[in-house]
Amino acid sequence: MEAIDNILFILSNRLRRRIIELLSEEPRYLFQLSKELGDVASQPAILKHLRELEEHGIVESYEESSVGSRKPRKYYRLRNSFHISICVGDQAFRLVGTELTGKKPRISDDTLRLVRDGERIVDEVERLPFGDAVKLAAGVMDDIDRALSELERATAFLLWLRQSILRALRRQG
Numbered sequence: 001m002e003a004i005d006n007i008l009f010i011l012s013n014r015l016r017r018r019i020i021e022l023l024s025e026e027p028r029y030l031f032q033l034s035k036e037l038g039d040v041a042s043q044p045a046i047l048k049h050l051r052e053l054e055e056h057g058i059v060e061s062y063e064e065s066s067v068g069s070r071k072p073r074k075y076y077r078l079r080n081s082f083h084i085s086i087c088v089g090d091q092a093f094r095l096v097g098t099e100l101t102g103k104k105p106r107i108s109d110d111t112l113r114l115v116r117d118g119e120r121i122v123d124e125v126e127r128l129p130f131g132d133a134v135k136l137a138a139g140v141m142d143d144i145d146r147a148l149s150e151l152e153r154a155t156a157f158l159l160w161l162r163q164s165i166l167r168a169l170r171r172q173g
Helices: 004-013 014-025 030-037 044-056 111-128 129-170
Strands: 059-064 073-078 082-089 093-098
Touching: 004 014, 004 082, 004 093, 014 059, 014 073, 014 082, 030 044, 030 073, 030 093, 044 073, 044 129, 082 129, 093 129, 111 129
Parallel strands: none
Antiparallel strands: 059 073, 082 093
C-alpha cells in the first residue's frame, strides 16, 4: 500500500501529472519540458518536480551527447509502467495498483458469467428472504472479488499491449 500512497502523492500535483504525461510520450530534457510547460511553471519549478519524481522512483534520468554541444544533455524518462484503479462509491471502495505486464491474463467462465448474469443476480438477492439473500450474496462477493482481480490483470495486459505497439511504431518511424 505504501507504493500506491507514494504514487497518489506524486499524482496529487497537476504540474507533476503534466510532466509525467509528457514523459509518457518520449524522454525529454529540461529545456524541452520548460518550453512545453513555460506558461504554467518556471524552469526551477520544473526541475524541483523532476527531482521529486526521481526521488519517488517514478522518473529516471540519463545523459546523452547532443550534436554540436560539448556537454551531454540530461534526459528524463518514466522508470516503469503501472496502472491504478480507484473505485469510491456507496458500498464500494477499491484501490489497486498493478504493474503493466506482458503476461497473458486468463478470464474465467465465472467472470464472464458474472458480467452476463449480474442483473439477474441482483434481482434474485432482492426477492429472496433475507437469510437466503445473505448466503447468496456471500458466495457471489467472493466470485466478484476474483473477477475484479482477473479484470485488473487483463487491463494491465491490454495497457502493456497498447504501450508495446506504440513503442514498436515509434522505433519504425
